[in-house]
Amino acid sequence: PLILGIESSCDETGVGIVRGNELLANEVASSMEQHIRFGGVVPEVASRAHLEAMVPVLEAATSKAGIDLSELDGIAVTAGPGLMGALVVGLSAAKALASWLGKPLYGVNHLAGHVAVDLLEHGDLPMPCGALLVSGGHTSLLKVTSIADGITEVGSTIDDAAGEAYDKVARLLGLPYPGGPVIDKAAARGNPAAIRFPRGLTARHDMAKHRFDYSFSGLKTAVSRWVETEQQAGREVPVDDVAASFQEAVADVLTAKAVDLCREYGLEHFLIGGGVAANSRLRTLLAERMEAAGVELRRPRPGLCTDNGAMIAALGVQVVKAGLRPSSMDIGADSGLPVTTVLV
Numbered sequence: 001p002l003i004l005g006i007e008s009s010c011d012e013t014g015v016g017i018v019r020g021n022e023l024l025a026n027e028v029a030s031s032m033e034q035h036i037r038f039g040g041v042v043p044e045v046a047s048r049a050h051l052e053a054m055v056p057v058l059e060a061a062t063s064k065a066g067i068d069l070s071e072l073d074g075i076a077v078t079a080g081p082g083l084m085g086a087l088v089v090g091l092s093a094a095k096a097l098a099s100w101l102g103k104p105l106y107g108v109n110h111l112a113g114h115v116a117v118d119l120l121e122h123g124d125l126p127m128p129c130g131a132l133l134v135s136g137g138h139t140s141l142l143k144v145t146s147i148a149d150g151i152t153e154v155g156s157t158i159d160d161a162a163g164e165a166y167d168k169v170a171r172l173l174g175l176p177y178p179g180g181p182v183i184d185k186a187a188a189r190g191n192p193a194a195i196r197f198p199r200g201l202t203a204r205h206d207m208a209k210h211r212f213d214y215s216f217s218g219l220k221t222a223v224s225r226w227v228e229t230e231q232q233a234g235r236e237v238p239v240d241d242v243a244a245s246f247q248e249a250v251a252d253v254l255t256a257k258a259v260d261l262c263r264e265y266g267l268e269h270f271l272i273g274g275g276v277a278a279n280s281r282l283r284t285l286l287a288e289r290m291e292a293a294g295v296e297l298r299r300p301r302p303g304l305c306t307d308n309g310a311m312i313a314a315l316g317v318q319v320v321k322a323g324l325r326p327s328s329m330d331i332g333a334d335s336g337l338p339v340t341t342v343l344v
């Protein structure tokens with residue numbers, strides 16, 4: 001099937017066009033520049049930017065793919081989770097396009113899109129597989145038997161998402177927003193063993209109840225206390241070492257529990273997705289540990305990890321292949337859509 005996917009859940013306006021597992025176009029416009037001075041995404045600003053970018057991005061994607069819209073087998077769009085006002089812009093565009101072309105509409109889950117995108121780079125995914133979804137708003141360990149209708153959540157963060165922790169730690173180190181890419185860069189210059197920061201929910205008494213869950217708020221507090229102590233003592237904060245040590249703590253706990261999940265459920269394949277899956281340390285440590293555990297690891301290239309339209313189109317293809325019914329034209333956006341609801 002040939003599917004056009006529209007993404008607008010946060011600050012990226014994305015349109016992707018996919019035929020089967022083949023990526024034909026992936027155009028993204030970001031309003032990130034407009035949010036930097038606020039230190040986070042401002043919903044009203046994001047919605048307006050989506051409105052302005054939607055048609056140009058749609059046109060760029062269709063011309064890049066060299067297709068005629070009449071050839072499409074359907075329109076897939078992010079129905080949630082995300083910012084309400086931002087989601088509505090993409091959903092309205094998708095509905096207009098679907099009804100004008102007389103094509104089926106598929107309102108799909110943004111998080112499942114992060115899981116599906118690897119198909120475009122490495123082909124069909126062997127099932128069952130485990131997956132780590134690490135993004136700006138979510139951190140979950142998943143068991144997947146079918147991307148279209150078989151995602152179960154085995155564990156998730158009980159407080160902050162990993163990406164959120166990156167963004168908060170960057171702020172307290174005086175680094176710009178978004179924190180992920182900047183900390184990744186600073187960490188490359190620092191010593192990851194300089195400071196031993198805590199690994200959340202790994203103590204024996206926590207593992208009994210939270211074996212596959214994560215917690216990052218204690219880590220953030222530990223970094224904040226450490227930095228304050230240095231500042232009060234009049235010492236210069238070694239930003240690169242703090243960044244490297246923080247990043248090591250995040251990558252260590254994320255990968256340790258992922259390997260544990262594969263062992264517990266006998267999973268031979270594992271996949272990562274979401275914006276934080278672009279992190280260089282997470283990628284190498286996970287590769288090392290999965291190889292040692294005899295698990296085959298799938299990592300989409302960093303450019304596909306962050307929000308884009310291709311991931312939504314890739315998921316749309318899976319939903320069509322699974323023979324699922326298209327969405328009603330009346331569907332609304334759902335800002336809190338759970339990862340287990342792939343199609344609305």
Ligand code: ATP
Binds near residue numbers: 179276
């Ligand atoms: P969600 O997918 O949960 O709705 P989102 O769409 O806002 O949230 P993504 O675009 O998937 O999130 O990811 C953005 C997050 O990824 C940000 O928190 C950003 O700091 C983080 N990130 C991006 N690149 C890196 C990197 N190299 N290392 C660590 N974190 C990164």
Ligand code: MG
Binds near residue numbers: 010011012307
């Ligand atoms: Mg974004």
Ligand code: FE
Binds near residue numbers: 114306
């Ligand atoms: Fe995302």
